[in-house]
Amino acid sequence: xxxxxxxxxxxxxxxxxxxxxxxxxxxxxxxxxxxxxxxxxxxxxxxxxxxxxxxxxxxxxxxxxxxxxxxxxxxxxxxxxxxxxxxxxxxxxxxxxxxxxxxxxxxxxxxxxxxxxxxxxxxxxxxxxxxxxxxxxxxxxxxxxxxxxxxxxxxxxxxxxxxxxxxxxxxxxxxxxxxxxxxxxxxxxxxxxxxxxxxxxxxxxxxxxxxxxxxxxxxxxxxxxxxxxxxxxxxxxxxxxxxxxxxxxxxxxxxxxxxxxxxxxxxxxxxxxxxxxxxxxxxxxxxxxxxxxxxxxxxxxxxxxxxxxxxxxxxxxxxxxxxxxxxxxxxxxxxxxxxxxxxxxxxxxxxxxxxxxxxxxxxxxxxxxxxxxxxxxxxxxxxxxxxxxxxxxxxxxxxxxxxxxxxxxxxxxxxxxxxxxxxxxxxxxxxxxxxxxxxxxxxxxxxxxxxxxxxxxxxxxxxxxxxxxxxxxxxxxxxxxxxxxxxxxxxxxxxxxxxxxxxxxxxxxxxxxxxxxxxxxxxxxxxxxxxxxxxxxxxxxxxxxxxxxxxxxxxxxxxxxxxxxxxxxxxxxxxxxxxxxxx
Numbered sequence: 001x002x003x004x005x006x007x008x009x010x011x012x013x014x015x016x017x018x019x020x021x022x023x024x025x026x027x028x029x030x031x032x033x034x035x036x037x038x039x040x041x042x043x044x045x046x047x048x049x050x051x052x053x054x055x056x057x058x059x060x061x062x063x064x065x066x067x068x069x070x071x072x073x074x075x076x077x078x079x080x081x082x083x084x085x086x087x088x089x090x091x092x093x094x095x096x097x098x099x100x101x102x103x104x105x106x107x108x109x110x111x112x113x114x115x116x117x118x119x120x121x122x123x124x125x126x127x128x129x130x131x132x133x134x135x136x137x138x139x140x141x142x143x144x145x146x147x148x149x150x151x152x153x154x155x156x157x158x159x160x161x162x163x164x165x166x167x168x169x170x171x172x173x174x175x176x177x178x179x180x181x182x183x184x185x186x187x188x189x190x191x192x193x194x195x196x197x198x199x200x201x202x203x204x205x206x207x208x209x210x211x212x213x214x215x216x217x218x219x220x221x222x223x224x225x226x227x228x229x230x231x232x233x234x235x236x237x238x239x240x241x242x243x244x245x246x247x248x249x250x251x252x253x254x255x256x257x258x259x260x261x262x263x264x265x266x267x268x269x270x271x272x273x274x275x276x277x278x279x280x281x282x283x284x285x286x287x288x289x290x291x292x293x294x295x296x297x298x299x300x301x302x303x304x305x306x307x308x309x310x311x312x313x314x315x316x317x318x319x320x321x322x323x324x325x326x327x328x329x330x331x332x333x334x335x336x337x338x339x340x341x342x343x344x345x346x347x348x349x350x351x352x353x354x355x356x357x358x359x360x361x362x363x364x365x366x367x368x369x370x371x372x373x374x375x376x377x378x379x380x381x382x383x384x385x386x387x388x389x390x391x392x393x394x395x396x397x398x399x400x401x402x403x404x405x406x407x408x409x410x411x412x413x414x415x416x417x418x419x420x421x422x423x424x425x426x427x428x429x430x431x432x433x434x435x436x437x438x439x440x441x442x443x444x445x446x447x448x449x450x451x452x453x454x455x456x457x458x459x460x461x462x463x464x465x466x467x468x469x470x471x472x473x474x475x476x477x478x479x480x481x482x483x484x485x486x487x488x489x490x491x492x493x494x495x496x497x498x499x500x501x502x503x504x505x506x507x508x509x510x511x512x513x514x515x516x517x518x519x520x521x522x523x524x525x526x527x528x529x530x531x532x533x534x535x536x537x538x539x540x541x542x543x544x545x546x547x548x549x550x551x552x553x554x555x556x557x558x559x560x561x562x563x564x565x566x567x568x569x570x571x572x573x574x575x576x577x578x579x580x581x582x583x
Contacts, residue, residue, distance in 0.1 A: 050079035058100035084146035126195030167228030170196030202262035284578035380473040385502035436466035462509035477505025488545025488564035506535035
């Protein structure tokens with residue numbers, strides 16, 4: 001097929017229009033060039049921020065460009081003065097080429113303005129306040145440094161802001177001056193802040209609500225008679241808001257009602273509903289279909305006592321926990337509770353029914369770092385294989401645990417870690433059927449990678465010293481295997497075995513997991529993992545499971561689908577599915 005040359009009039013017109021269009025497009029998409037030489041990057045950025053010319057496109061009228069160009073030296077000088085250079089020499093040129101304009105500014109800075117003297121004083125009742133001294137100590141303005149108008153204005157503002165935050169509402173400047181000597185390039189800064197008198201809390205007026213005012217006062221970080229402190233009031237607001245008792249919180253200092261510099265602090269509170277209920281359904285391959293229900297009475301009385309009930313049902317494992325909570329001292333950090341629970345478990349390797357009652361002391365040490373001590377009495381009926389008779393053991397178990405969690409949301413992932421270390425014990429001479437000491441530590445870490453994935457690592461370790469292992473109830477023995485242990489193995493199928501081959505658990509536990517998760521699209525990701533572990537009493541024989549999986553981050557939580565195989569037989573593929581909360 002031959003293509004005929006395009007020499008007719010129609011082709012010629014088409015080519016002409018194309019050239020015109022290209023030339024117009026080059027003008028439309030061209031942008032003016034403003035070159036500034038002789039300045040540091042900081043000075044140049046400030047100069048460009050002051051230049052009106054920089055906002056004009058190529059198509060702006062020439063008369064406007066010329067006017068702004070003529071005004072530009074004053075704007076540049078103002079920008080440089082702000083950073084301490086009062087004697088710049090500016091050479092400028094303006095040109096037009098190819099339908100657009102360009103300008104060049106060649107600047108010689110000259111000598112900077114140096115601070116020769118500082119006279120910064122806090123006068124009045126607040127003169128000796130340490131927070132003013134700390135602010136001035138951290139101030140970046142020093143004798144011998146170059147004048148910076150921004151730092152000067154920031155210091156003025158921060159001194160007054162600190163005065164306002166600490167209750168010196170009548171503050172004002174008796175003297176504020178930045179004096180420069182153009183002949184010597186020396187400057188003097190004078191700031192004399194008169195604080196006036198400080199204001200105080202005359203009383204705390206708390207609105208009536210379902211809880212006693214004395215209970216609400218436990219969340220307040222500021223007391224009657226103390227000086228006004230905005231930081232303490234903001235902290236009080238945060239504690240009340242996160243207490244779980246109030247849906248609306250407002251703290252307001254009624255300065256207009258001040259008498260002799262004392263004014264009331266109004267605390268307006270509205271309670272959350274007294275009753276809260278929750279329900280849920282789920283499924284995992286360890287326990288099958290699950291149903292959960294929860295009830296919470298947020299305030300049984302005006303002292304903030306609470307009642308909590310949690311029920312979890314499945315064909316293989318169920319439990320009911322009832323707890324009565326008494327906040328004391330600091331209600332967010334210190335709680336005493338009395339609890340009781342019933343647990344039923346009947347799986348291929350565990351058959352147990354347990355009743356327990358006890359008391360627990362909860363102390364938040366810092367952030368989410370929690371120390372808890374408990375004492376509980378346990379009655380457990382169990383058997384280790386279908387051929388064994390049921391046995392019943394009674395235990396009085398004191399225990400202590402420390403836990404922490406640090407996590408933050410990054411896209412659809414939670415990054416951070418959580419851990420728990422616990423110690424429990426019992427002795428035959430103190431209302432127990434067996435003597436033992438047991439410790440357990442579990443840790444989980446999850447951190448995002450730069451390429452849209454994350455690495456998840458976890459471990460679970462345990463050890464038991466016991467006088468007669470056969471007397472130890474099932475709930476105090478260690479098992480491994482399953483969705484949240486060693487995948488590729490059935491739930492609690494890893495452990496010491498008896499002469500009939502039945503899994504009877506072990507004195508020790510060692511499990512670990514390493515998983516890499518990669519986002520593929522929207523809320524979907526894929527994972528590759530390797531798990532290892534064993535529950536044993538004499539010698540450890542690590543079981544290994546490897547596999548791949550899919551995650552879907554639904555609105556109710558991540559859905560996990562894993563396919564894993566044990567190292568003993570890669571043909572024995574196990575399917576693991578669960579719906580659970582994140583980290």
